[in-house]
Amino acid sequence: MKASIEWLEEYSDIDVNSAELGDILTMTGSKVETINETGENIKNVVVGKICFIEKHPDADKLVITQVDVGNEKIQIVTGARNINVGDVVPVAKEGAILPDGKIIKKGKLRGVDSCGMMCSIGELGLTKADFPEQIEDGIMILGEKYEKDLGKNIVDVLDIRESIIDFEITPNRQDCFSIEGIGREVAVSLNKEFKNPRKNLNNINIKKVEQIEGLSAKIKDPDLCYRYIARVVKNVKIGESPDWMKKRLKACGIRSINNIVDITNYVMLELGQPMHAFDINSIKSKEIIVRRAKLGEEITTLDGIKRKLDEDMLVIADSQKPIAIAGVMGGENSEIEDNTKTVVFESAVFYGGSIRKTSRKLALRTEASTRYEKGLSQENALRAVNRAVELVKLLQIGEEVEEIIDEYPTKQETAKIELNSEKINKLLGLNVPKQEMMSILKKLEMTIVEENGKTYIIPPFFRQDIEQLADLAEEILRFYGYDKLESTLVKANTTIGLKNKEQKIEDKIRSVMINNGLSEIYTFSFTNYNELKKLCLNDDNELILQAIKVQNPLNEDYTIMRTTTVPSMLQILSNNFNKKNEEVRLFDISRKYKNVNNKIEKEELPEEDIVLTIGMYGDNIDFFRLKGIVENVLEISELNKYDIIKEKNNSIYHPGICANLKVGNDIFATFGEVHPKVIMNYGINQKVYIAEININKITKYAKVNKKYQPIPKFPALERDIAIVVDENVEVGTIEKIIEKKSNKMLEELKLFDVYRSDKLGNNKKSVAYNLKFRIKDRTLKDEEVNTVMKNILEQLEKELNAELRK
Amino acid sequence: MKEKILNLKEQAIKEIRQSNSEKDLNDIRVKYLGKKGELTLILKGMGTLLPEERPAVGSLVNEVREKIETELKLKTNDFKEQELQNKLKNENIDITLPSKRTKLGSIHPITQIIEDVKEIFLGMGYEIADGPEIELAKYNFDKLNTPEDHPARDIQDTFYITEDILLRSQTSPIQARVMETKQPPIKIICPGAVYRSDSVDATHSPVFHQVEGLVVDKNISMADLKGTLEMFAKKCLGEKTKIRFRPHHFPFTEPSAEADVSCFVCGGKGCRVCKGEGWIELLGCGMVHPKVLINCGIDPNEYTGFAFGFGVERIAMAKFGIDDLRLLYENDIRFLKQF
Incomplete structure (x- = not known):
């Protein structure tokens, strides 16, 4: 959420610079992402008027000008083409500093003195969006009205000084998606008075009616719409918004459209409540119905895209068709046109979860949906619609109809929380006096009620995130100071930290691995069917059948969870081979995942096994080197009783050089030379040896019960x-x-x-x-x-x- | 007679001392002490002596024999010593030639950080807990106060297997599982792989590792959390490390905080690693949300707790000066061998 200091000053005195303000707000919970300052970094650029232009004697493309900068005339040599005698222009005098850090010095151009520079908008750090009538590749021409300002600082004359802070707003603070909300945080953080300029918006006395100017509104699906308010303004003159409004919209990153649309956006920025404006004549039968869309219904949104709707989506409809996707975007069919005369302002509150789903389904995220999906205050909706009408009057662009339609089926709940200062202090490990707690909460506009000797806190309407004691604790801590938290160590019951059997075996295995010269790797658990095919598996192999599909994979390489760790290992060996790394010995301790007995289909969790995978190639590597390492693993894990059986039918391995290790009928390890066909699929031109050892099974079969055996006394x-x-x-x-x-x-x-x-x-x-x-x-x-x-x-x-x- | 014996002795000793080899010594032994040796002959000729002279001559002969034998032994030892010295001299080697060994392999930086963390927390009495990576949404979200309509459950951020089964997006579901099966005191850390739908780049990866910690007991405070993390930061990143809490928001903690540590590269002065700020964002933490405790069957009126969690890759990268996360998963042996 972007906020300009200028706008925030309506809410609080600000006596620190923007960087300091940023630091202070970060420490009270409004984290600053960036600070953008315009104008601050322009020095000694003034308004000047070109009095005389002559040709440069030695350069066809240059001219010599005399420029009046108020108290003196200076000579400037320039190559600019768009200047004429009498033009008023920005002049960077000797010693001037421009936003890109450039310092203007006196100099000679082809032998002629030049004592400054005339500037383009770009050189002043401005864009065509700021001054649409200016050109980008020429000097900025200011116009006659600035002739009175010769010699004055360009920053003041053009009013381009602006500091904009971009805040990261956490999803619980929907109130801070508004200048008012941030303004309140600023005031409390700086310990200033919150000026509260929009205090009385919900106390305006107007008649609640069923119909205004023939318009009615009904909520058909109250589970998704908690409040729907409409007000009407008549005899509207659609036109441009005033500069101050355009400037504030732009500071927050919103483009000006026309005065009515700008008002809806302005109110959204100011109060955090998204608004919508309809042309009353585009609403069929002047009947607004808030309902779920019907399957197959379509709407062309304001961005010109035709969108298919479904029954989970809430729409604002007239008697015939949807005219807006609730909380996301309006429809082209009810757009404000240049000839619109009567405008309906909508201010509504929808169920946030529904707006979020709709916005995802349509892949359409807007300023409105971002706010709605967090869940807005029903009470604020009324303020917003009144503010919109107030702005119409202020800009003198229409007439207020002093009536309101207000469908409000779901009242906003208000929490009431006991302020147990002792409990809060215990939770925080602090000693904040109750009075101080109350003073902080009061500044945050919480109401304090004393009942039966107990103190209760009622949060203001815009703080629906405050529900219980822990929330109060956080508010108190924010303004008492996170930096005042002490550091203590847990004084709780003694607990014993110990590694379990499996963790210990893993540790030992790692040490055996490095002693045998193996380096540990980390791999992704994703794979894909093509990767499994490289292992020459039959289609009915369980490694294929038991693979678990990811519904929304990142890309086509990562479509399933691996059922074997071999492809990951071969891939890494192949990468190393391609980089000409000789003799590579690697190991990996990670998981494989198998959908055994269709557990996924029964919404049960699949099997996950921890596997030690060894992969090696190189001159000193052969089957028996690998076998030795495997035996060391088993020895260190105290797994002594097992059988080694030749394996001829595992397509991953060489049929003559592969072994399974078994306890009973349970195979817990397979190792051998990788099948030449598989190796070829990985582009490795050398024999590769791999072992897969199931660590869960090792842990199961390992018997750690060492007992001393006497050293033999009799000869052998x-x-x-x-x-x-x-x-x-x-x-x-x-x-x-x-x-x-x-x-x-x-x-x-x-x-x-x-x-x-x-x-x-x-x-x-x-x-x-x-x-x-x-x-x-x-x-x-x-x-x-x-x-x-x-x-x-x-x-x-x-x-x-x-x-x-x- | 006596004189003759003594002369013999002198002569023998002289010969021994002048001898040049063990073979010479052997000849000398034969010449004097052999069966036909000169001293032996004298003994054999004792019969010609007067009986009263015999004992004196006999003992003199024995004395001389012993003397000669001692001399022979001494000289033999000399030769042996010399021989050994020569041998040792010839056996001189170039000790800078390469050794014979299997070169040690290496432990991946991610494991190294996890192991450091484990050790620190084991020392403080924490257990290491583990759980499934393919997890029920119930544990990954619902029980952690992240209900169905919460933005964090977005399909854009989380990999789903079915509607209710997903790849855990955090190691927090382990916490929920432990709380559900165990009554306080609970002190655990949960290291493990987590999954988020981020494309691979220099700082992002769809698979990465987290360590989370959880303490639940009576009277656990936020000061305990700060103290614990401060201890951890000092042990893991250096004794001079300072820690700073900033307010933040997580659905499963309240109050919540983000913790920064003073930059362990520049010590807080500002450098490239900390982007000139002097602080590095380390982890998220807070007091376990009462709703989470209730969801897991723990009475929030009786117990409080804290939780924290951080990304292992971030710490590994900062600590080892690795500037691209992809290096950690490319596993080039020339990279791995550096750790």
Whole structure:
């Protein structure tokens, strides 16, 4: 909301400059966004009259002028084309400062002295909007009427000094979307009297009638319209508004249209109540009906656009058609024309939520809708319509009809709040005396009532945001001073801050990651179906079926919530690859989202899992490097019992180089080399390794119960064994058999060689182990171990067709 | 005889001391103490001595033998020491050659800030609470005094999945969930990702991170809020940091405030980071709105509380001097490795 200091001065004396005022108001809650000053930064520019023009002897495009600046004549050389002898112009004298910071100095132009500069509007920081009759690429010609002002400061003569402050108004303070509201804040903030120039607008005694000049008004949908007031002015002369009004409108960013429309805008700025003006003759049957639009109804709004309406939208209609979209914009069909004679002023209050929805649906946000959607005061509506009529009289552009139509089905509620000063002080941690509280509230025009020894506060009509004690506390604090708040520490019951199991595991995982040289990344949780297709998934893959769609995505890259973190990781690896970063090791701890069992359709929340994703490429990276890191993660998380199973059917991964980790049947991690086709889709020209580890599941399966095991007292017995098996036998299978058959005596099993040769034969390999046997309560005997070894070998032969290597 | 033995001793010692290698020493040992060594021969020839001379000569021979052995040992040690010295001399390395290690990875700046914040608040007895990112509108809005017709619920600002399910636009729904399930005292912080419909640019992102805090108990005051945030600001941004409250409005707090901190780059003098103002807008906060307490089943006549929340990216950017938010999500390894 923009407000000029000049206008605000109608409400309060202002004895500080605009920057200081801005700081003070920011600290009382009206945050200043920008301060714009015109005129302030122009120095030593005066009115002058051109007395003589002659050609420059050495330059065709320059002329030498003599300019009368009151007490002297100065010589100025200029290239301007639009000047004539006798023109009155703005003259920047030697030492003048212009708004762009330029300082005017004496100088020579092609050998001729020039002691100043004649200015264009642009050089004075003005625009064609300020002075439409001026040209932009020439000297500003002031006209004869300024001849009396020769030598006077141009800023004073043209009255262009203006300070405009732009405030950020919070949505609870609809009253501050008006100069009156900000003016009140200014007065209280500066501790000045609030002059209240529009005090008596609601006390005007005029006759309430059903019809004025044949016009009637009815509210058909009172749930959306709380009050509808109409007044009429006759014999209107449509024309231009006076300069002072145009200037104030412009300061607030509103263009002047004609005197009647300007009055409605002026009142809106002044009092915060949007108004509308109709030509009475454009209202069919002179019947105004406030109703919901009918499906399929259309209206061409004042901006010339035809808009489709629906049953959720409120309109102002006549007996046949909508003539305005309530609270948003009027219709072309009832616009004020140059020949309009009788004007209907509308001042109404609508349900804010409805106006907001309508304005969104139509993508049409106006000064009116911005105010209405916050919820306006029904009481203020009456003031506004009276003010509009008052302005018509003031400008002498029409006659007042001393009657009013006032449909007021929903009265404004007034709060009554007990002023419990002790409670307020406790809430704020302050010690403000009750008297001071009352004095602040009084300045804010709150009514104070004493009843049965208790003090009650009744907020003024324009402060519907004040509903309870906490609201009073804020008002008191605003003017007692937010800067007077003390700093104390919570003196409450002791609480213990501790990380939970999952948070601790996450911390440990991060430390394992950085120790293995991985860098953490952050990615967006959005993805799209094309991205999932890059993973070569079948259409019936659950990663596609369970994706959750965003109703209003930001763009087509972010249409769904990711069901897998792999695409995000591949994308980042691909970015790094494209930037020629060699050997990249990354990890990400983030979520994936799955619509399991159609929960979304049942309005239930979907599943969210926290996933550790590892992604790496580079010369030193292979499957077993990745496997080692995964094992470290599990070890640090104390997840010791799990199975590793080869995965051949996951389209993301290489069918021969991928593993699932399982507890029971529950897969909690998948890792391996990414499928060459997928890699190609991401434009990476190198092997890429990825692991996906579900941290929620790790947390579930991790067993943190460390217990000391005595260090063995008895010696171990060791045996080496080398067996020949078929190439496709996994060592994991061999190890399981060895463990199973070792009669619980096996302490350690170490693979130390895998060997292939022609001698062994095609598709055969030799696998060699070192086995260490020990039991905790006695020394093992050779024979015992020999028996176990025999059993192991027999079982290996039986199950795997293994042979002892000779 | 005695003289001969002593001569032998002198001679042996001389030879030992003049010897040049361990091999020489071995020869000397054989020459004097070996089976056919000179001293051994004397012992063997004891039979020719008078019985009364034998003990004296015997003990002299033993004395000399010990002496020679000691000398031999000393000289051997000398040689060993010398040998070691030579070896050490040859084993000299260039210690500025590169080390053998896996270079450490790095923790993302967003995590670093969140971890700093967690540590500060854990120390003050706060728990860390978590909740779903895909959230019910009920928790994201309704319970937080942001009813259906409130502007903040606008589809332009919030991503919706259905009419009632959305991507949380703040971490506050976690607060509502905690208040609903737990009676005071409540002291929590809620870090996490939040979603708003903003296009990506140097200062905006549709996904960003917040940390919110909530305290509810008897007699919690706005001074407690200021004290807590002051403590936080000092620990997180430096002991000299000052904090300033300005009035503001949020639907879920009353009174509400925006808190600025003195610029931690220039210390308040005014610089590029604080745009010459000396203050940086840090967070929004206030006393929990009584309606929010009621909505979550807490009696506002008995309990009061405060809440605050801030954007992690903003702090990370200011603290690390990162001038474009996009860098945080581009994850170029050359960027990541700097943290």
